[in-house]
Amino acid sequence: MNDAFREVALATVDVLRKYAAEVDERARFPVESFGALRESGLLGLVVPGEYGGPGAGLDAFADVAQVLGGGCLSTALAWVMHCQQVDAIARFGTPDLRRRVLPRVARGELYIASVTTESGKGGHLLTAEAPLSTHEGRLRIERNAPVVTGASVAEGFLITMKGDADGPAQAVSLVYADRTDLSVTETGEWDTLGMRGTESLGLRLSGEVPADQAVGEPGRFREVAVESMIPMAHLGWSACWLGAARAALSELVSSLRGPARRGPDTESELVRERLARVRIDLELTSGYLHRVQQEVSGAREAGRSLGAAVTQIHLNTLKVAASELTFQAADGMVQLAGLSGGYSRTSPLPLERTFRDLRAASLNYANDRLLTATGALMLLDRSVALG
Structure with missing residues (x-):
């Protein structure tokens, strides 16, 4: 089933890629890309089956986020935040609210x-x-x-x-x-x-x-945040950032191997070392994303709360690490491609836009705030249970 969702995303991502530069230039919402998400059914990806959606799990959610991030990071992040809202309603909304809202989301009629x-x-x-x-x-x-x-x-x-x-x-x-x-x-x-x-x-x-x-008990939003909104955000954002950086690296490597072979000398040991370091940043992000996604999925399937200090530490660490490592990778790719290939807005490679977009990752719920919270949580995790 997850492969099917990924195939739908791959069939949709060309639309995102087509409009990515223009929506960036005009600073406008990617309505055409969201139109494709509505038509494909991806807007309702996490809607439970009883309300007309496919009820996809976190593994499919993260996979689709990666694919969409490789097409247009703005579209992908807006989609992740929409799915975050849908998950909160599905888990904590009243029965009447779920019946009114979720079928509309599943039909692609409602972006939240x-x-x-x-x-x-x-x-x-x-x-x-x-x-x-x-x-x-x-x-x-x-x-x-x-x-x-x-x-x-x-x-x-x-x-x-x-x-x-x-x-x-x-x-x-x-x-x-x-x-x-x-x-x-x-x-x-x-x-x-x-x-x-x-x-x-x-x-x-x-x-x-x-x-x-009202979604959740009055005055008790913290429970909704801990069990739904925070894990959906940190997993989804990290997957989007990884997808954007991964797609940029794929295009960079293709340009280095192409017949024109424009750019740095691939026989250079320094160039190869820099390529390796970019790959390491993305491998580390991918590995930790998969690890935390499994932890959260396992807790949900077992009916365990995600409020444990160690789980919150892992989620916070994922967001901070993914935001820093993917931006570091983008910085490395711009350095490799140089002024005309990496830093120029007219380059056929999307590195300049990817660099600017990933610079925002550490600001999207500030890393400083998460690090402070993680430091406090560490005092509660005497076992130092690493991810």
């Missing part, structure tokens, strides 16, 4: 964006400032978010809110809202060095939704 950022707290996932209130039995949403991936095109949103006005910032609730239930105002602009195709604009959201659209 994540709304977790706030101006006062940045990207800190487990706190919120805007309070969730109740009005005549409905949930009232008044929310500003400075960064929302796919803000202009999302048909639905999963939104973090403070449980109530007087509660602590750590008592976070999660709420689903259709775009049609909200007043949505775009704010700011998206003009960044890399990841330009995610078009992560700011939003101002206002409206009311039924009370059964």
Whole structure:
């Protein structure tokens, strides 16, 4: 079955590759690529079978993310974050919410964006400032978010809110809202060095939704984050970054072996050493991604919580290592290809865009924050259970 999902992704990735440079140039959302994802069924990849989806596991999710990352990293990351939202609803949504939302996702009708950022707290996932209130039995949403991936095109949103006005910032609730239930105002602009195709604009959201659209227990978003959103993000992002770097390396090696043989001298021992180091970075990323994916899959299949300190350490380590190693590999490839082949925007190789996109990896939930959390968790793992 996983091979079938991979084949679908391979059949779709040409569309992503076709539009990747243009969406980067214009800093616009890749609507054509998402159209292909909708038509292929990949938008509903992780929707359970009872709601019309294929119910793919984490191995297929990571495989598809790698393939898509090799075509357009902006598209792949937006897709991963959508799957993250779908998994949270599938695992923690109310029965009525699952029945209303998940079949639409499976049919390719619904792209769900994540709304977790706030101006006062940045990207800190487990706190919120805007309070969730109740009005005549409905949930009232008044929310500003400075960064929302796919803000202009999302048909639905999963939104973090403070449980109530007087509660602590750590008592976070999660709420689903259709775009049609909200007043949505775009704010700011998206003009960044890399990841330009995610078009992560700011939003101002206002409206009311039924009370059964709360996802997870009120004030207990941390459980949803630990069991669903964090593992889906770190596994999916890492797979996307690896896929982008892997595709770039494949194109670089092909250019070095081609009949024109433009670029560095492949007989040089220094060139061969640098190629080897790039390959090592990607091999290490791939190996650790596979290891952590197996750990998370095994825990889910056995019904074990992912909240154990050692599992959280492994997930955090994966994100940090993958973001650093894939960018290091991209840097090495640019160095190998040189000014015209690697650093030029007009090069037939996509190294310049890959370099810019992967520079964002360490900022996509900041590595510094994860390292601080990992250091604290290490004090709880006296066995030092390595991955």
